[in-house]
Amino acid sequence: MTLHAADFIARKGNKPITMLTAYTCPVARGIEAAGVPVILVGDTVGMVEMGFASTRDVTLEHMEYHIGAVRRGAPDTHIIGDLPYLTDTDPQTALASAQRLIAAGANSIKLEGPKAEVIRHLVDNGIAVVGHTGLTPQTATSFKKVGNTDAEAQRIVQEAKLIEASGAFMVVLEHIPYTLAGQITQALGIPTIGIGAGPECDGQVLVINDALGLGDYWPPFSKQYAHVSDTIVKVARDFTAEVETLEFPNNIIQFTGTGKR
Numbered sequence: 441m442t443l444h445a446a447d448f449i450a451r452k453g454n455k456p457i458t459m460l461t462a463y464t465c466p467v468a469r470g471i472e473a474a475g476v477p478v479i480l481v482g483d484t485v486g487m488v489e490m491g492f493a494s495t496r497d498v499t500l501e502h503m504e505y506h507i508g509a510v511r512r513g514a515p516d517t518h519i520i521g522d523l524p525y526l527t528d529t530d531p532q533t534a535l536a537s538a539q540r541l542i543a544a545g546a547n548s549i550k551l552e553g554p555k556a557e558v559i560r561h562l563v564d565n566g567i568a569v570v571g572h573t574g575l576t577p578q579t580a581t582s583f584k585k586v587g588n589t590d591a592e593a594q595r596i597v598q599e600a601k602l603i604e605a606s607g608a609f610m611v612v613l614e615h616i617p618y619t620l621a622g623q624i625t626q627a628l629g630i631p632t633i634g635i636g637a638g639p640e641c642d643g644q645v646l647v648i649n650d651a652l653g654l655g656d657y658w659p660p661f662s663k664q665y666a667h668v669s670d671t672i673v674k675v676a677r678d679f680t681a682e683v684e685t686l687e688f689p690n691n692i693i694q695f696t697g698t699g700k701r
């Protein structure tokens with residue numbers, strides 16, 4: 441059953457919300473099978489799947505492609521699509537961009553920063569919006585924690601409040617002090633989803649590649665529940681060894697593929 445904005449708001453204070461990113465069909469299928477209520481097709485796709493140095497290289501076309509793949513893998517899960525860099529610069533541009541992501545299969549969109557007018561315009565046009573404050577990678581110059589000074593912390597609190605007041609139904613808090621995330625979570629009526637923001641948020645999101653151990657860099661606040669990159673090297677080595685020794689595909693008894701899942 442697909443959850444929607446009101447369901448997530450109702451979870452606040454009751455049951456922590458788990459969110460994972462996904463970019464491909466088979467990964468989305470696994471996440472839906474596990475019962476995770478919300479998938480984020482993040483613009484992190486540019487860094488963890490496409491090899492770009494920044495999320496700023498991601499386009500609407502990239503997002504449509506990945507949202508479509510994730511939707512085919514997870515037909516019954518709420519999907520949030522990230523609006524890429526510079527596709528939400530003004531209300532009209534943002535609405536046209538958001539409509540493309542919704543048409544590609546997203547239930548809602550996420551955008552970075554306290555863009556009050558943009559959020560309000562999207563919500564007024566029937567688009568469910570997720571906000572994102574704290575570290576906002578599209579405009580950040582480093583990936584360091586933000587909100588360490590009182591002034592910065594106050595700015596982030598105000599941004600979170602403005603995002604809620606503009607009509608967003610959920611907000612991602614990225615890489616801020618745990619106490620600040622707790623304070624924002626208390627102050628808002630909508631759920632906060634933390635990444636590197638501590639245990640006092642209403643939910644947690646991880647980039648699926650980080651959780652899988654698929655990649656070559658792990659943010660300090662992430663956790664590797666598996667080591668898929670190591671598995672890839674092992675599979676490629678084992679295959680190479682078997683081809684070179686004529687073990688594969690000669691010895692049919694070795695085939696383990698069943699032809700179905």
Ligand code: KIV
Binds near residue numbers: 480482
């Ligand atoms: O793009 C993304 O995956 C994100 C999360 C890190 C919150 O925005």
Ligand code: NA
Binds near residue numbers: 482484495522
């Ligand atoms: Na993002």
